[in-house]
Amino acid sequence: MNAAAVAQPAAKATIGPYLGRTSVAYFSMEIALCAEIHTYSGGLGVLAGDTARTSADLALPMVFVTLLYRRGYLRQDIDAEGRQVDHPDPWSPEDHATPLRAKVALLIEGREVWVRPWLYVLRNPAGKSAPVLLLDTDLPENQPEDRPITDVLYGGDDTYRLKQEIVLGIGGLRIVAALGFQIARYHLNEGHAALLALDLLRRHPRPPDQVYSGHLRYDVARVRERCVFTTHTPVEAGHDHFSYELFGHLLQGYVELDQLRQLAGNDRLNMTRLALALSGYINGVAVRHAEVTTRMFPDYDIRAVTNGIHVPTWTHPAFAELFNRHSRDWSELPMDMLRFDQLPADEVWKAHLCARSDLVALARRVANATLDPELPIIGFARRVAAYKRPGLIFSDLERLKAIHAKHPFQLVFAGKAHPHDGPAKELIRQIHEAIGTLAPELRIAFLPNYDVSIAPVVIAGADVWLNTPEPPLEASGTSGMKAAINGVLNLSVLDGWWIEACIEGVTGWAIGGDASGTHAASAEHLYDKLEHVVLPLYYGHRQRWLWMMQQSISKIGSRFNTHRMMLRYVAEAYLPRHGARLADMHV
DSSP states (O other), rough: OOOOOOOOGGOOOOOOHHHTTTTEEEEEEEEEEEOOOOOOOSSSHHHHHHHHHHHHHTTTTTEEEEEOOTTTTEEEETTTTTOOOEEEEEEOOTTTOOOOSSEEEEETTTTEEEEEEEEEEEEEETTTTTEEEEEEEETTOOTTGGGGGSSSSSSSSSHHHHHHHIIIIIIIHHHHHHOOOSSSSSEESSGGGHHHHHHHHHHHHHOGGOOOOTTBBBBBHHHTEEEEEOOOOOOOOSSOOOOOHHHHHHHHTTOOOOHHHHHOOSSSSHHHHHHHHSEEEEESSSSSHHHHHHHTTTTTTTTEEOOOBBBHSSOHHHHOOOOOOOOTTTTGGGGGGGGGGGHHHHHHHHHHHHHHHHHHHHHHHHHHHOOOHHHHEEEEEBOGGGGOTTGGSSSSSHHHHHHHSOOOEEEEEEBBBOOOHHHHHHHHHHHHHHHHTTTSSSSSEESSSSTTTTHHHHHHSEEOOOOOOOOTTTOOOOOOHHHHHTOEEEEEEOTTTHHHHBBBBBTEEEESSOOOHHHHHHHHHHHIIIIIHHHHHHOOOHHHHHHHHHHHHHHHTTTHHHHHHHHHIIIISSSSSSSSSSGGTTO
C-alpha cells in the first residue's frame, strides 16, 4: 500500500487530541491498517481500513475499534499438490502501537477478564490522522485461558468466537467510555459488534408502569437513536449464530434470555437480527444488496450505501504521477476524477505498462512464475469462497485452450481460504490442478499469501479484472473498483457494485445479461465474451481499448470511493435526526 497507509512510530501515539472532538465510534471485527499489522482477513477489513483513512482525510470525528490479534489471521503456503497450508501470522504490536493505561473488566464464565486498548494513529501524508483502538486480553491479570481471547482473527470454535464478540462489543463500548470519549453514534460494521447495542440496552430499562406482559422491559428506541448497522453479506455463513445455552454460560445473568429472544431470534442468538433490532439506521453495501437484504429481513428499513475505496491508497505510483500532472485535487476530492476521461491515451498506456511490469516481476518473485510482459493478463484475486466461483473460468479446459490459441492471454490468481473452509481449500487445489493441465501453453500464476502488501500490484497490473460470483450473493465487492482506477477493465457477473457501474463496452463488460444463471450458463457467457468481445478488442482495436480505460478511470473513480461513501454516512446516519448541524458533529 502507498504512503497513505505507512505505519507511524508508536511513540507518537497519544489519545488526548481526539477526546474532545470525537463523536462517532466505528466497531469492526477486522481492519486493514498496513501490511505489517495483521488485523484483517479480506474485504470487510480492507473496507474498514479505507474508511479509517478517509476519516483522517476528511477530519471526521471518529474513533475505530477492533481486536489486537497478536497471531494474526493466517499466512498461506501452497504445497506440492496445490493445497493451502495454514501458518500463524504474528506481528509485534509494540512496533506500531502504544498500550494505554485504561483497562476495563468483563465477567466471562464468571471470571474477571481485563481488556486493555492499544492506540494506533493512522496518519495520511498531509498529517491528518484517525485513532484506532486495538483491544487486548493478553494481560498478566487474566487467567491463562482468557489471555488468548484476542490472539487469532476468526479462529477457534463458537465459544472462542463469542468471547471475542463480547470483548469487541461490550469491552469496546466500555473502553471507549473509560478513555473519556463522548460518543453520539456507534457504527457496527457487520454483526460481530452487536453486543455493544445490547449493553447499551441494559442501561435503559423501562419504568415498571410501562412494562406489559410479554413485552420488552427495555427502551429500545433510546438505543436505536445511537446505533448504525452496516450488513455486508447475504451469505448465511456470514451471519453469526450462537446457542442461548452458550450465551448464558459465558454471560451468566447478563440479560434475561426471554428478552434477548425477542430481539435476536427464538431458536438461536442471531447477531445480525440483534443488530437490526437495535439500530436506527441500517444499510446494505450496494443497491442490489439492500434489495436482497430487505427480502431476507422484511421488517426493517434497509438503505443502500454502496461501498467505495480509498483512491490514493489503491492508485499505482505511475498512475498517481499521471493524475498529479492533470489535477491537484484528485486524491482529496476523487470526484474530480470525472475529468480523467480526457487523460492522454498514450500516457495512460505508459502508466499501465509500468503497472503490468511490476506484476510480472511480483509473479516471478513470490511464485517463481514467468509471465510474458507482452501478453494481456486476466486477474482474479480475492478471499476464496465457493459462492465467488474462482474456478468458473476452468469449467471447460478445451474451450479455454482454444480461445488462448486464437487470442493469447495469461491468468493471475490469488486468495486465501478460511482455515476451517474445506470446500474453499478444495477450490484452491482444483485451480492448481488446472494450472498443471494447461501448462505450458497457457501461463497461469497463483500468488500465495495474498495480502495488502501485494494486492495493489496484482490489481493494478492486470489488463482485465475477472469477477464471477453466484448471484445474488456478492454484497458489493471492491477489488474491481481498485482495478478500475488503474485503467483495468472489469469483466464481471452483474451482481454487487458492478450492477451500478457497468456500462457495457464503456467501463467494462457484463458476464450474462442479468443476475441469474446456472454455473454452466455463466461459464458459457464468460467464454463467449472473452472470445468474441474482450480479447479481439484488445488485439484489434487498441484505441477503443484505451478509450475504455479512460472511461473506467473517470466514471468509476469519481463515484465508487470512500469519500463519497463517508459523506453519505455523515449526512444520513451520523448526524442527529432533529435540528442537526455539521458543527454538532465537529465535522
